[in-house]
Amino acid sequence: MSAHHLAHGDEPRFGRESAPALFNLVYCSRASAGVDKAAVDQIISTARRLNPQYGITGMLVFGSGVFFQWLEGPRDNVLALMAQLRADPRHHEVIMLNTGEEVRERLFPDWDMELVSSDHIREVLLDAQGSATDPKNAAALSRLLVDLDSGVLAELGA
DSSP states (O other): OOGGGSOOSOOOBSSSSSOBEEEEEEEEEEEOTTOOHHHHHHHHHHHHHHHHHHTOEEEEEEETTEEEEEEEEOHHHHHHHHHHHHHOTTEEEEEEEEEEEEEOOOSSTTOSSEEEOOTTHHHHHHHHHHHOOSHHHHHHHHHHHHHHHHTTGGGTOO
């Protein structure tokens, strides 16, 4: 993540005692062939090194060839990171599930980036599909579920 693409500084605050305005973004994507535990460990290591300087926290779930990620922080920084993630060859078919900005405390205040167990990736995808309002996203999630159930995605990663 290059410094000229991400804005520095604290999140805006509204009043001295209020929580910051945090932008959050949730997406899922299909892992590219060859993405394994070592590649995911490298992603986590890089995120833990870079995210703190940009005020970004979040979590990453990886399993059965699917990435599911929640990012939160200053809007410009999260959007700049997402632009870089979209260009990352380690995954494709990026599906934006949710974005929003609200005045609140962080959900993951101590997680520069945390890797979470993927035991329930199917339930995560079903939940996302059930709340998808964009027909293209719903169709892409359906394809991911079909591939997950057929075992195609399991060949890409554990």
